[in-house]
Amino acid sequence: MALGRFLLKRVLQGVLVVWGVITVVFGLRFVTPGSPINAIAPLDASQETRRAIARELGLDQPLYVQYVQYVGDLLRGDMGFSYIKGQEAATLVFSKLPATLELAVAATVVAIVISIPLGVLSATRRNEPVDYGATLFSLGGISTPNFWLGIMLVLVFSVELDIFRTSGRGVNVGDVVTAIWTGDPFLDTLVAWLTFITLPAITLGTYFTALITRLTRSGMLDQLGQSYVRAARAKGLPETLVRYKHALRNTLIPVVTVLGLQLGTLIGGAVITEAVFAWPGLGTLVIDSINLRDWPALQGSLIVIGAGFVVVNILVDAVYAYVNPQVVYD
Amino acid sequence: MSREDVDRRTFLKATGSAGAVVALAGCAGNGDQTPEPTPEPGDDSTPEPTPTETDTESGDGEEVETFDMTVTAGQMDSGLDPQDHAETPTDNIVSQAYDGLLDRDKQGGIVEGIASEWERVEPGTVRFTLREGVTFHNGDPLTAEDVAYSIRRIVFDDVGIASAQKNDLGAVSEVVPGDGEVTVNFDGLNPIVFQLFATNGQVMQQSWVEENGTDFINRNTNGTGPFTAASYDSGNEVVFERFEDHWRGAAPVGTLTWNAASESSTRVNRILQGESDITVNVPPQEISRVQNSDSARIAPVPSTRIIFLQMRYDVEPFTSQEFRQAMNYAVDLNSIIENVLDGFGAPTGQPTLEPFVGHNPDIEPYPYDPEQAEQLVEDSGFAGAEITLQTPIGRYLKDVEIAQACADQIDQLSNVSCELQQREFSSLVQDLTTGNIEDKPAFNLLGWGNGEFDAAQTIIPLLATDGALTILENDQVDQYMADAQSTADPDERSAILQEANAFIHDLAPWVFLHQQFSVYGVSNRIDWQPRNDEIIDPYTATLR
Numbered sequence: 001m002a003l004g005r006f007l008l009k010r011v012l013q014g015v016l017v018v019w020g021v022i023t024v025v026f027g028l029r030f031v032t033p034g035s036p037i038n039a040i041a042p043l044d045a046s047q048e049t050r051r052a053i054a055r056e057l058g059l060d061q062p063l064y065v066q067y068v069q070y071v072g073d074l075l076r077g078d079m080g081f082s083y084i085k086g087q088e089a090a091t092l093v094f095s096k097l098p099a100t101l102e103l104a105v106a107a108t109v110v111a112i113v114i115s116i117p118l119g120v121l122s123a124t125r126r127n128e129p130v131d132y133g134a135t136l137f138s139l140g141g142i143s144t145p146n147f148w149l150g151i152m153l154v155l156v157f158s159v160e161l162d163i164f165r166t167s168g169r170g171v172n173v174g175d176v177v178t179a180i181w182t183g184d185p186f187l188d189t190l191v192a193w194l195t196f197i198t199l200p201a202i203t204l205g206t207y208f209t210a211l212i213t214r215l216t217r218s219g220m221l222d223q224l225g226q227s228y229v230r231a232a233r234a235k236g237l238p239e240t241l242v243r244y245k246h247a248l249r250n251t252l253i254p255v256v257t258v259l260g261l262q263l264g265t266l267i268g269g270a271v272i273t274e275a276v277f278a279w280p281g282l283g284t285l286v287i288d289s290i291n292l293r294d295w296p297a298l299q300g301s302l303i304v305i306g307a308g309f310v311v312v313n314i315l316v317d318a319v320y321a322y323v324n325p326q327v328v329y330d
Numbered sequence: 331m332s333r334e335d336v337d338r339r340t341f342l343k344a345t346g347s348a349g350a351v352v353a354l355a356g357c358a359g360n361g362d363q364t365p366e367p368t369p370e371p372g373d374d375s376t377p378e379p380t381p382t383e384t385d386t387e388s389g390d391g392e393e394v395e396t397f398d399m400t401v402t403a404g405q406m407d408s409g410l411d412p413q414d415h416a417e418t419p420t421d422n423i424v425s426q427a428y429d430g431l432l433d434r435d436k437q438g439g440i441v442e443g444i445a446s447e448w449e450r451v452e453p454g455t456v457r458f459t460l461r462e463g464v465t466f467h468n469g470d471p472l473t474a475e476d477v478a479y480s481i482r483r484i485v486f487d488d489v490g491i492a493s494a495q496k497n498d499l500g501a502v503s504e505v506v507p508g509d510g511e512v513t514v515n516f517d518g519l520n521p522i523v524f525q526l527f528a529t530n531g532q533v534m535q536q537s538w539v540e541e542n543g544t545d546f547i548n549r550n551t552n553g554t555g556p557f558t559a560a561s562y563d564s565g566n567e568v569v570f571e572r573f574e575d576h577w578r579g580a581a582p583v584g585t586l587t588w589n590a591a592s593e594s595s596t597r598v599n600r601i602l603q604g605e606s607d608i609t610v611n612v613p614p615q616e617i618s619r620v621q622n623s624d625s626a627r628i629a630p631v632p633s634t635r636i637i638f639l640q641m642r643y644d645v646e647p648f649t650s651q652e653f654r655q656a657m658n659y660a661v662d663l664n665s666i667i668e669n670v671l672d673g674f675g676a677p678t679g680q681p682t683l684e685p686f687v688g689h690n691p692d693i694e695p696y697p698y699d700p701e702q703a704e705q706l707v708e709d710s711g712f713a714g715a716e717i718t719l720q721t722p723i724g725r726y727l728k729d730v731e732i733a734q735a736c737a738d739q740i741d742q743l744s745n746v747s748c749e750l751q752q753r754e755f756s757s758l759v760q761d762l763t764t765g766n767i768e769d770k771p772a773f774n775l776l777g778w779g780n781g782e783f784d785a786a787q788t789i790i791p792l793l794a795t796d797g798a799l800t801i802l803e804n805d806q807v808d809q810y811m812a813d814a815q816s817t818a819d820p821d822e823r824s825a826i827l828q829e830a831n832a833f834i835h836d837l838a839p840w841v842f843l844h845q846q847f848s849v850y851g852v853s854n855r856i857d858w859q860p861r862n863d864e865i866i867d868p869y870t871a872t873l874r
Contacts, residue, residue: 042498046798052496168600
């Protein structure tokens with residue numbers, strides 16, 4: 001019950017946050033230089049043509065009228081019309097969301113698969129070569145810029161070794177899933193998907209991997225020094241059980257928090273990776289929309305990213321209670 | 331292809347010959363001469379367009395192997411409505427599906443589109459005779475009413491949209507459909523009407539436009555072009571299938587995939603890996619990587635874009651003609667082209683590029699002469715001037731590096747100091763397009779693409795008093811343009827424009843920089859030649 005009240009409170013707070021995001025991104029268009037008219041009209045368009053386009057876009061309306069209209073439309077599920085693309089902004093945004101989610105989840109999976117075992121190994125073999133190697137890897141992962149890493153991975157694994165595709169999203173995870181019952185060769189589809197997703201997922205997930213590795217290592221070291229671990233060992237529990245059932249589970253509490261927050265960040269923060277790999281996600285849409293001053297598409301994208309972040313935060317809070325029974329909500 | 335194959339001198343030669351062709355074509359554009367048929371894929375001759383009946387024949391009836399092809403651009407479209415945009419990336423995509431009344435060949439000459447004949451019937455009236463047997467992708471025949479509607483939709487605000495192309499066809503007063511022909515009336519002469527129609531005015535089907543909403547029209551195609559969109563993923567990819575009943579015959583390319591990568595290294599990687607067949611804008615630093623590969627080559631071509639530094643005539647020290655000329659002498663243009671652009675640029679000394687109508691072949695670029703520049707600054711009375719050059723960031727090839735070089739060379743003059751200010755393009759454009767000369771920067775780098783291949787299309791908007799982007803008020807320039815725009819005879823008009831270019835060279839409202847090159851990466855598995863006007867035509871590609 002306490003959890004239910006807490007989550008309700010968080011949802012209401014989340015609504016306020018999203019409203020704030022809506023207001024800020026709406027206001028940004030009026031303090032940002034450049035006009036969508038310049039993206040639509042040629043440079044030498046007459047002032048008459050510019051005024052006609054402004055009228056068509058509704059840009060000749062007062063600010064408060066545009067704002068009230070926009071919020072009202074949003075409440076009806078209408079993100080507006082992308083005058084640059086000639087399409088509904090919601091259609092644009094939600095057509096890009098799956099690609100971004102796919103990449104974010106894949107990067108998170110890469111991070112989890114590598115970082116937690118590596119962090120545990122590093123902690124349990126402290127001051128041994130594997131620990132030094134893991135520390136070096138973490139340092140490198142945190143220090144390496146995404147764009148450089150992505151380009152290097154493509155040069156080595158795509159251009160030189162011809163293992164992965166250089167860019168794009170020719171096959172998506174949906175194709176893999178549908179191959180199961182459509183009769184398409186599942187393994188071929190899976191391999192094809194992996195040739196597209198692997199390098200961007202590694203690029204996006206490397207920083208995250210390094211971060212979680214360090215977090216897991218320090219958390220494990222901290223837990224292994226606790227008295228309950230000494231007690232477990234004293235009563236003769238096998239070391240594997242002590243490490244992986246007791247110490248690791250407690251270590252994962254802060255890791256889950258970071259994982260959740262990071263997933264939210266990945267949804268909106270994959271801009272550079274998407275650019276390097278020409279990945280057709282929200283990040284690419286955001287950049288295009290900024291360049292073209294396509295405000296409805298940009299606002300829609302930022303609202304979805306903001307809302308996604310809020311939802312992930314609420315979910316993290318809920319999971320936190322499951323992982324750590326000591327958490328008290330009031 | 332060796333490096334020597336693509337150096338600047340080679341391309342200057344190519345440009346020279348292209349210029350002659352285009353000048354002739356431009357003259358033919360007034361309808362007084364017989365129009366040239368459209369070249370067929372992989373064929374430099376000019377056979378009559380003949381519809382094909384098989385999948386493997388080109389328009390000239392020769393057996394051509396069908397193949398699939400991928401083009402990687404730097405940017406995707408802003409919707410598939412061919413009349414509701416004003417940028418080259420979108421034009422490149424929609425022109426695969428939509429034809430205009432007229433078209434251009436690779437050198438920019440005017441050729442047939444869906445009009446087989448065109449003529450000027452009166453000074454302000456032209457007539458297009460429509461080709462017979464042209465159909466839209468949905469199978470409906472093209473009618474004169476469709477053509478008239480398309481022109482009206484572009485130029486009149488009350489026909490569907492406020493098109494950004496409104497001014498691109500001239501001051502149209504009325505469009506009259508007839509029996510297999512369309513007559514267009516203008517307010518005044520419109521001496522370059524056929525040049526305008528060769529670049530603009532793609533034709534849509536009236537009933538299809540009226541039956542479908544904007545959202546649908548921007549995600550689907552129904553033109554008369556060689557390809558029809560089979561799938562559309564906005565901002566990511568358009569997959570075209572060839573239109574079997576195209577009036578030029580079915581294209582050799584069966585499936586055409588058009589995608590984009592904003593990162594130049596990504597585009598280059600795609601072409602090196604065989605994931606793409608044509609890629610745009612290979613930057614100088616990536617050229618050797620393509621040239622050294624076995625899978626692709628570089629295909630550069632002089633574009634229709636001129637890069638320059640414009641100086642506002644009403645702001646000191648640019649009020650002085652001597653000072654403006656001094657800025658031209660201070661810039662080592664050849665060094666910039668060689669060192670910044672790796673040779674992929676051609677120096678200019680007038681606002682009109684070599685292939686264009688009105689280009690003056692007697693004008694040489696200003697030489698690099700810093701001593702002369704310092705003397706002219708002294709003569710101008712503005713010795714000790716402190717000026718700031720504004721440049722957009724990333725809008726034109728190596729724009730910031732070019733501006734840095736120019737500012738540095740001007741700053742090296744003993745009696746002028748010059749600083750550089752980098753600006754985001756949208757912000758700079760906001761100042762340039764307000765319509766007030768007072769809002770414009772005093773000194774800035776700009777590029778100008780002129781798809782009509784006519785001097786007036788550069789000089790009027792940029793240098794005439796009532797030009798939308800002008801930084802100059804000069805009675806003589808205005809008079810030249812008024813004379814040119816009221817002269818129907820192409821030779822006489824070209825002579826006026828050449829005089830104007832000579833005058834503007836001396837007047838020096840710009841620091842004349844270079845003609846930008848379009849540098850493509852092309853897969854070794856295909857034969858394909860780029861066009862001057864930045865339009866990519868996969869229809870003309872063939873397998874090697």
